[in-house]
Structure formats: C-alpha cells, structure tokens
Amino acid sequence: MSTNNVIEAQGLTKRYNGVAVVKGISFSVARGEIFGLLGPNGAGKTTTILMLLGLSDISDGQARVLGHDPVREPLAVKRRVGYLPDQVGFYDNLSASDNLRYTARLMGLERDERERRIASSLDHVGLADVADRPVDTFSRGMRQRLGLAEILMKEAQIAVLDEPTSGLDPQATAELLQIIRNLKNRNVSVLLSSHLLDRVQSICDRVALFNEGNIALLGTVAELGRQVLGIGYYVDVEAEGQGVAEKLKAVPGVKSVESVGTNHARIYAERDVRSDAAAAIVGNGGKLLRLSVETPSLDQIYNKYFENVSGGRYAA
Amino acid sequence: MQREGSALHGLGVVILKELSDHLTSVRMRVLEWLVVLFALAALYGAIQQIRETTAEDPFLFLKLFTTAREPLPFTFVSFLTILVPLVAIGMGFDAVNGEHNRRTLSRILSQPIYRDALLFGKFLAGLFTLSVSLLALWLLVIGLGLFLLGLPPSGEELARAFIFLFVTIAYAGVWLALAMLCSIIFRSAATAALVALGLWLFLTLIWPALAPAIVIAFAPSSDEETLILAAQYLARLSPSNLFGEVVLALLNPTTRTLGPVYLSQLQGAVLGAPMPLGESLIIAWPQIVGLVAGTILLFVGGYVIFQRQEVRA
Numbered sequence: 001m002s003t004n005n006v007i008e009a010q011g012l013t014k015r016y017n018g019v020a021v022v023k024g025i026s027f028s029v030a031r032g033e034i035f036g037l038l039g040p041n042g043a044g045k046t047t048t049i050l051m052l053l054g055l056s057d058i059s060d061g062q063a064r065v066l067g068h069d070p071v072r073e074p075l076a077v078k079r080r081v082g083y084l085p086d087q088v089g090f091y092d093n094l095s096a097s098d099n100l101r102y103t104a105r106l107m108g109l110e111r112d113e114r115e116r117r118i119a120s121s122l123d124h125v126g127l128a129d130v131a132d133r134p135v136d137t138f139s140r141g142m143r144q145r146l147g148l149a150e151i152l153m154k155e156a157q158i159a160v161l162d163e164p165t166s167g168l169d170p171q172a173t174a175e176l177l178q179i180i181r182n183l184k185n186r187n188v189s190v191l192l193s194s195h196l197l198d199r200v201q202s203i204c205d206r207v208a209l210f211n212e213g214n215i216a217l218l219g220t221v222a223e224l225g226r227q228v229l230g231i232g233y234y235v236d237v238e239a240e241g242q243g244v245a246e247k248l249k250a251v252p253g254v255k256s257v258e259s260v261g262t263n264h265a266r267i268y269a270e271r272d273v274r275s276d277a278a279a280a281i282v283g284n285g286g287k288l289l290r291l292s293v294e295t296p297s298l299d300q301i302y303n304k305y306f307e308n309v310s311g312g313r314y315a316a
Numbered sequence: 317m318q319r320e321g322s323a324l325h326g327l328g329v330v331i332l333k334e335l336s337d338h339l340t341s342v343r344m345r346v347l348e349w350l351v352v353l354f355a356l357a358a359l360y361g362a363i364q365q366i367r368e369t370t371a372e373d374p375f376l377f378l379k380l381f382t383t384a385r386e387p388l389p390f391t392f393v394s395f396l397t398i399l400v401p402l403v404a405i406g407m408g409f410d411a412v413n414g415e416h417n418r419r420t421l422s423r424i425l426s427q428p429i430y431r432d433a434l435l436f437g438k439f440l441a442g443l444f445t446l447s448v449s450l451l452a453l454w455l456l457v458i459g460l461g462l463f464l465l466g467l468p469p470s471g472e473e474l475a476r477a478f479i480f481l482f483v484t485i486a487y488a489g490v491w492l493a494l495a496m497l498c499s500i501i502f503r504s505a506a507t508a509a510l511v512a513l514g515l516w517l518f519l520t521l522i523w524p525a526l527a528p529a530i531v532i533a534f535a536p537s538s539d540e541e542t543l544i545l546a547a548q549y550l551a552r553l554s555p556s557n558l559f560g561e562v563v564l565a566l567l568n569p570t571t572r573t574l575g576p577v578y579l580s581q582l583q584g585a586v587l588g589a590p591m592p593l594g595e596s597l598i599i600a601w602p603q604i605v606g607l608v609a610g611t612i613l614l615f616v617g618g619y620v621i622f623q624r625q626e627v628r629a
Binding site: 046047050053055056072073074075076078079081082083084085087088089090091092102103105106107108147150 | 319320321325326329330333418419420422423424425426427428429430626627628
C-alpha cells in the first residue's frame with residue numbers, strides 16, 4: 001500500500017438485503033489529487049462515499065482512509081476528512097457562523113481557534129458579509145459554499161464532495177469549482193462525485209466512471225478517451241499549403257484527419273501531436289495559422305461508453 | 317468489533333445545542349403556556365373547593381393536586397396526565413426525521429462523533445427541558461398553595477410532592493422516548509406525530525376500557541378475582557394507567573393497595589388512616605419502576621433502529 005495514497009479501496013462491496021449496489025470496486029486517490037466519481041444516479045457513488053466515511057457498513061472488501069479503517073476507527077477518519085453531502089442542509093434558524101460554531105464544537109476546537117477558523121473560512125468562500133444572517137435566507141450556491149467553509153474550518157486532509165455543483169447556476173458553479181481548486185492548492189485531496197460531466201472534467205485529475213455498482217473505466221480523461229473512443233486528443237489545425245492533410249496523416253500517432261473547411265482540419269490522435277504536426281506543415285513549406293488541442297469531452301466518452309454497453313458490445 | 321474512542325464524545329455539545337433549540341422554539345413556548353394556563357385553572361378550582369369544604373385533613377396540601385372544583389372532574393393531576401404526553405410528543409416527534417429532512421444528519425454525523433452521542437444528546441436535552449418546565453410548574457403550585465391556602469406543607473407532604481414530581485418526569489420520559497422512536501421509524505415528521513398522538517390517545521383513553529373486555533373475551537377462567545387481576549395487569553401496559561396508580565398511592569396517603577382489597581389486608585386496619593411515606597412508596601414502587609423501565613425500553617428500541625439506519629436521504 002503506497003504511502004502517497006490517502007484513500008485506498010480494495011474490492012469494496014455494499015449489499016442491501018442481499019442485493020449488491022456496489023460490486024467490489026477498487027481504486028485509490030493520491031495526496032493532493034482531485035478524483036472524480038462519475039456516473040448516472042443510482043450507480044453507487046454516494047454509497048461508496050458513505051462507506052469510506054464510516055457512515056455505512058462495508059459488506060465486503062476493505063478501505064483505508066489516511067491509513068485508518070473507516071469501520072473500526074470512524075472517529076479518526078472523520079476527524080481528518082471533510083464531507084459535503086448532496087444538497088447539504090443547515091439549521092435554517094441559525095446564522096452561518098452559528099452553524100459552523102456547532103460543528104466546530106463537535107470537532108472539539110477550542111474557543112479562540114474556533115473563532116479564528118470560522119472567520120477565515122467564511123472569508124475564503126466569500127460569505128464573511130452574511131456570516132450573521134440566518135441560513136434560511138441563503139441561496140443554494142451559498143449553502144454549498146458554506147458547506148465548503150465547514151471543510152476548510154476542519155482543515156481536513158481529504159474533502160469528499162457529493163454532487164457539489166448539482167442545481168447551481170453557471171456562475172455559482174464557477175465560483176464553487178474555483179474554491180475546490182484552491183483546496184487542491186492547499187494540498188487537500190478531493191474526492192468528488194457528479195453526474196455533470198463537462199464541469200467536472202475541468203478540475204479532475206483522474207476519474208472513475210461508475211456503471212451499476214462497478215467502476216467501468218478509470219484514469220485521466222485522455223486515457224479514457226483512448227480506451228473508449230480510440231483517441232486521446234483533438235488537434236485543430238488551420239494551415240495554408242499544398243497537401244497538408246496527407247502530410248498530417250503521416251504523422252505518427254494520428255488516427256485520422258477530417259477536413260472541416262478551407263484550410264481547416266481536425267486531427268484525431270492518440271497523443272498530443274501538435275509539435276509534430278507543426279513540423280510537418282512548416283517542413284512542407286506550408287503556413288501554419290492556428291494549432292489548438294483539446295481532449296475529448298467526458299460527455300462524448302460517457303455517451304459512447306453507455307452506447308456500447310447498451311448495444312451489448314461492451315461486456316461490463 | 318471494538319470501536320475506537322468514547323461513544324459519548326460530543327454529547328455535551330449536542331445537549332447544549334438541542335437545549336437552546338428547545339428553549340427558544342415557538343413550539344415549546346406554546347406548549348408551556350398551554351400547560352401553565354390549564355394547570356392554573358385546575359389549581360384555582362382546587363383551592364376554591366378546598367376553601368369551601370375545609371375538611372380536617374392532615375394532608376390538606378396534597379389535596380391541591382387531586383381536588384377538582386365540583387362538578388367538573390378536572391384536577392391538576394388529570395391535566396398533567398393529559399398534557400405532559402402532549403408536550404413530550406411535541407418535543408420528540410421530529411427529533412431524528414427532522415435532521416433527515418433538513419439534510420443535516422449526514423453532515424453532523426460526518427463530524428468526529430458517534431450516532432450514540434446525537435441520540436443520547438437529543439433525549440437528555442428533551443428530558444432536561446421537560447424537567448425544568450415541570451419543576452417550574454411544581455414550584456408554582458407549591459407557592460400558590462402557600463399563598464392562597466395560607467398553610468405551610470408538612471415535611472412529609474413536601475416529600476410526597478417531590479416524589480410525585482420525579483414520577484411525572486419519568487412519565488414524561490416514556491412519551492418522549494416513544495415520540496423519538498416514532499421520529500426514527502417514520503421519515504415524515506407528520507406521520508411520526510400522528511402515530512405518537514394516536515398511540516397516546518389509544519393508551520390513555522381506549523386501553524383502560526378495552527383491557528377488561530379483552531380479558532373477558534379471552535380468559536379461560538371464570539373466577540372473578542383472576543379476571544379482575546388480569547384486567548388490571550393488562551391495563552397497566554398503559555403508562556397513563558401506571559402514572560394514575562402512582563399518583564393515587566403518593567398523593568392519597570390513605571391508599572392501602574392498588575389492586576383488589578383482600579379481607580386479610582383489612583384485618584386490624586384503621587380505615588381512613590394514612591400510610592407512612594415508606595409504605596406508600598412500596599405500594600407504588602412497581603409502577604414507578606415500570607415507568608422508568610418503559611422509558612429505557614423505548615429508548616433502547618429507538619437506539620438499535622437508529623444505529624442500523626442508513627444516513628442517506
């Protein structure tokens with residue numbers, strides 16, 4: 001077991017009344033990594049999270065969170081891990097800071113430390129102005145940010161976020177994702193679940209794609225793209241010159257070249273082929289106007305994968 | 317499997333939070349005013365009645381609790397019998413499902429505490445709030461009695477009244493535990509409240525009347541004594557019934573037995589002579605233990621279910 005991994009799951013299984021909803025999954029999360037659990041609702045993401053936190057019994061297999069067993073040492077795990085549940089709730093009659101005060105007391109923080117951390121965490125998520133307003137006046141996005149403030153206050157080493165962006169407008173989502181990135185900069189590992197793929201893609205280092213209690217795919221987005229679509233990168237090329245397309249096709253790693261318009265082509269490739277493509281064009285006397293790279297979107301991977309599964313070609 | 321750390325870690329924090337919730341909630345204030353007003357009405361009636369009859373009674377002060385202004389049947393005790401369960405249910409019916417529905421449960425349980433602390437904290441805070449309210453009410457009655465009757469209670473009367481206070485708290489505990497059990501079983505607060513209130517009505521009003529009918533319908537014996545005893549035992553499943561019996565023994569010192577009176581018990585007895593406090597306590601002891609045991613049983617039932625419950629909404 002690597003010491004660099006903060007979460008390790010081995011054959012993690014959850015059965016309700018004999019029916020397995022999580023079927024022996026294994027994965028690990030490294031320190032400082034943002035790891036995404038993706039998949040449709042009911043695929044077992046939340047159950048997995050609850051098992052890792054010691055909030056739900058583990059039917060089979062084992063988990064280690066920061067070296068602790070969530071079943072036997074739930075307090076040690078819960079002291080070091082912050083959790084933002086799906087549609088987090090607060091005591092509506094209490095103010096934002098009073099809500100945090102209650103959880104800070106449960107964490108056992110001393111008074112001075114408590115007040116210092118509450119103030120700084122509320123400030124960090126941009127809620128300092130409304131710290132004394134009752135939470136029932138808060139919007140959904142503000143509640144989610146308050147939930148993140150709680151994790152900051154805890155100075156957790158791992159933040160577990162269940163559907164952090166669901167139901168948020170684009171601006172609130174962007175703000176929230178920025179706070180999550182800041183967590184990573186503080187060397188906090190983040191485990192987040194979501195069914196909103198494009199937003200998650202932008203911040204996850206690695207993702208695990210859930211399907212009916214199994215992890216169907218696991219890796220970086222580019223790796224998944226290679227596995228499912230057979231390509232890892234799209235390169236958009238605008239270039240003037242003779243026979244550009246043929247030259248590009250000859251570049252190693254290029255799967256296919258599609259003409260999108262005059263002097264505009266899209267390359268599907270296994271790897272980032274920008275420098276080779278540029279060399280090929282310029283070496284041929286062409287004029288390179290634009291060269292940009294994109295990884296395939298998780299949406300595409302996801303849809304393609306489930307198409308394959310339902311088409312019966314993919315034995316999951 | 318051994319868990320690390322104390323199960324009650326964080327208990328004090330939960331108790332303080334729940335207490336402040338109870339003491340500041342509008343619901344609690346309404347219930348308290350309801351109790352105080354009804355109790356004062358009953359007390360006023362009792363004082364009027366006592367003044368008119370002016371009987372020679374060594375336990376006149378205790379009559380405050382058990383006398384009704386004729387022709388109305390409402391005594392202070394009968395009001396408590398009805399209203400204490402109402403207040404206790406009002407405090408407990410959304411204890412756990414309220415956290416579920418506000419979606420605070422998983423967030424709170426992801427803090428370094430066990431579920432035990434949350435449930436114990438909620439129960440103890442509820443019981444403490446009830447105790448404080450009942451103590452205030454009790455002091456109010458004693459004070460008004462002193463003031464309006466102009467008669468100081470004797471030491472024994474105070475002792476009996478104090479045990480009565482304790483038993484009332486235990487009686488409140490039964491209903492609080494029942495309401496919390498409902499709040500654990502039923503995800504909807506309205507369902508939990510309705511079921512708890514339904515059980516309260518059934519056990520308080522219907523069961524005492526139903527018990528003899530059940531015995532007559534099913535008892536194999538036609539011996540009258542067996543029938544009466546069986547009906548009485550069955551009726552004692554109702555906490556209200558137990559409470560009524562304890563009150564009878566405690567506040568009415570001439571009570572010699574809570575069951576049928578046998579001839580052997582009457583031999584050498586001076587009818588109408590009061591029993592010493594110790595004897596009265598012995599008579600009511602099984603009922604007192606029954607109330608406390610009922611509280612513990614209901615709480616443990618809720619505890620076991622809560623421990624096995626999934627936290628996800």
